[in-house]
Amino acid sequence: MELASLFAYLVSFLTFAGIYAVLAMGLNTQWGFTGQFNIGIAGFFAVGAYTSAILTTPESPAYLGGLGMPFAVGLVGATLASALIGLVIGRITAKLRTDYLAIATIGIAEMIRLFIKNEDWLTNGVRGIAGIERPFAGTPLDTPFGYLLVVVAFVVLVYFLLERAYASPWGRVLRAIRENEPATAAAGKSIARFRLQAFVLGAAIMGLGGGLYAHFFGFLSPEAFMPLYGTFLVWVMLIAGGSGNNRGAILGAVVVWGVWTLTELTTDLLPTEYATQAAALRVLLIGVLLQVILVTRPQGILPEKPPKLMATKHKD
Amino acid sequence: MIRIENVSKSFGGLQAVKDVSFEVAQGSITGLIGPNGAGKSTLFNIVAGLFPPTSGRIVLDGQDITGLPTHELFHRGLVRTFQIPHEFSQMTVRENLMVVPPDQSGENLFNSWLRWGQVRKEDARVLERVDEVLDFLEISHVADELAGNLSGGQKKLLDLGRTMMTDAKMVLLDEPGAGVNRTLLGKIREAIRRLNTERGYTFCLIEHDMDLISQLCDPVHVMANGELIASGPMEEIRQNAEVREAYLGGGASGQMGEDA
Numbered sequence: 001m002e003l004a005s006l007f008a009y010l011v012s013f014l015t016f017a018g019i020y021a022v023l024a025m026g027l028n029t030q031w032g033f034t035g036q037f038n039i040g041i042a043g044f045f046a047v048g049a050y051t052s053a054i055l056t057t058p059e060s061p062a063y064l065g066g067l068g069m070p071f072a073v074g075l076v077g078a079t080l081a082s083a084l085i086g087l088v089i090g091r092i093t094a095k096l097r098t099d100y101l102a103i104a105t106i107g108i109a110e111m112i113r114l115f116i117k118n119e120d121w122l123t124n125g126v127r128g129i130a131g132i133e134r135p136f137a138g139t140p141l142d143t144p145f146g147y148l149l150v151v152v153a154f155v156v157l158v159y160f161l162l163e164r165a166y167a168s169p170w171g172r173v174l175r176a177i178r179e180n181e182p183a184t185a186a187a188g189k190s191i192a193r194f195r196l197q198a199f200v201l202g203a204a205i206m207g208l209g210g211g212l213y214a215h216f217f218g219f220l221s222p223e224a225f226m227p228l229y230g231t232f233l234v235w236v237m238l239i240a241g242g243s244g245n246n247r248g249a250i251l252g253a254v255v256v257w258g259v260w261t262l263t264e265l266t267t268d269l270l271p272t273e274y275a276t277q278a279a280a281l282r283v284l285l286i287g288v289l290l291q292v293i294l295v296t297r298p299q300g301i302l303p304e305k306p307p308k309l310m311a312t313k314h315k316d
Numbered sequence: 317m318i319r320i321e322n323v324s325k326s327f328g329g330l331q332a333v334k335d336v337s338f339e340v341a342q343g344s345i346t347g348l349i350g351p352n353g354a355g356k357s358t359l360f361n362i363v364a365g366l367f368p369p370t371s372g373r374i375v376l377d378g379q380d381i382t383g384l385p386t387h388e389l390f391h392r393g394l395v396r397t398f399q400i401p402h403e404f405s406q407m408t409v410r411e412n413l414m415v416v417p418p419d420q421s422g423e424n425l426f427n428s429w430l431r432w433g434q435v436r437k438e439d440a441r442v443l444e445r446v447d448e449v450l451d452f453l454e455i456s457h458v459a460d461e462l463a464g465n466l467s468g469g470q471k472k473l474l475d476l477g478r479t480m481m482t483d484a485k486m487v488l489l490d491e492p493g494a495g496v497n498r499t500l501l502g503k504i505r506e507a508i509r510r511l512n513t514e515r516g517y518t519f520c521l522i523e524h525d526m527d528l529i530s531q532l533c534d535p536v537h538v539m540a541n542g543e544l545i546a547s548g549p550m551e552e553i554r555q556n557a558e559v560r561e562a563y564l565g566g567g568a569s570g571q572m573g574e575d576a
Binding site for chain 2: 164165168169172173176179180182185186191197201304306
């Protein structure tokens, strides 16, 4: 491979990893901080992506809008729409815990995907939405590398906001809920309120990730939001990187996306008659990787670390 | 301080608590004893807001608090501990205590994003109180340890410590002595006594250790088969034939005597 295409490949790889890092941090808010078993990530991802697409593409007779708004409006819209859906789902599932919440969320994510697939007037159905532009059109920043910088900026922003949230009394209550709900209630905290807030924040971040994805890829179709890509990979990233640790979520996204792409490169070299089998084998490989990590490092590459307490002048 | 009025609770066909009434006087350390399955914990859970009674009322300071959820009772000064210690195991001992104080502005997410300085200042104050509590309980040496790594007895102390992080009026202790060695038990006993005399906490505690009950509690209420069968000072309770029978079954005696 010549240098220029290697660079292009690297930029594309890192952009994808960055978008996945945003999704993984969203999941970290729900699962890592609060212990909410959401396996409907793809649903929020899709809501964010489609919202931003509809808001920013030029007007089209085939689907709602597009409204031709700027990139920034698209991303804000993606974040808010996903937060709103998160609020509704969070309220409906308020009483559900662990595997019950998991079943409910995966069901809801599939409903969202099928809705997108079938409601042509809104989303153009299986034909999808094309022509979603990158920001800064007509400037030197309108390049894949420029977009990578945008994605990195959002990874940094989300990381900073979540680190502060984690170290704050708010994050402390979430972790207490994760560890022991009855004791958190006995400490006077409204479990329902904090759980809902964490769920909505996580959903909002996933929606942001969806918006970033839409403008990177330029084309959306319901197939992009199958559970394998939209949900399963994100879970593997968070668990591998270190649940509860934002840096772990980012590292996990880069590492797992790296393994995933490398296997793609490898299977592409195989003769065609083996290629479809190899594709299935990649999923198996990711599963095996997850097993190995869970057995050897159950807390992930970067285990959770309680935050440094804010007051520094201890007696000890 | 707290009045339990004709409280009953049934789960399906099982009547766990039958028409129990008693009062916990302000400033007292009231004991609640009875054999396993007597309904003590169920009654405790009703008072603590885990579930409402089938019938009857709970009155705290003249106000009906029947059916209020646990976190609201906390803000009215009623706090509890658990029979099995309920620590936040992946959090440090300090953090376990820092969770408790009410009205921390940093519990609002936007405050912790936008008014970080104020949040830090408040946390520093909370931390001072945490260190006082750890000193009081003599577990300062494990302050930055993850709570999950503590011994069973230390976890019991930590549970008790959480009740000291708020201005509690009434504390419900569910078997504070269960699974705790003698030395630590003495420490827990002294902590309860000091909280009672120095800070004016009112206690109601379930306990199976008769020594602890007789050293701390007056009066003592006895439950068996969901009913309240006796009330009074421990000396009287020991002599009560019905209580002996409840503990040991038909006609036996002795366990409730001096050796218990």
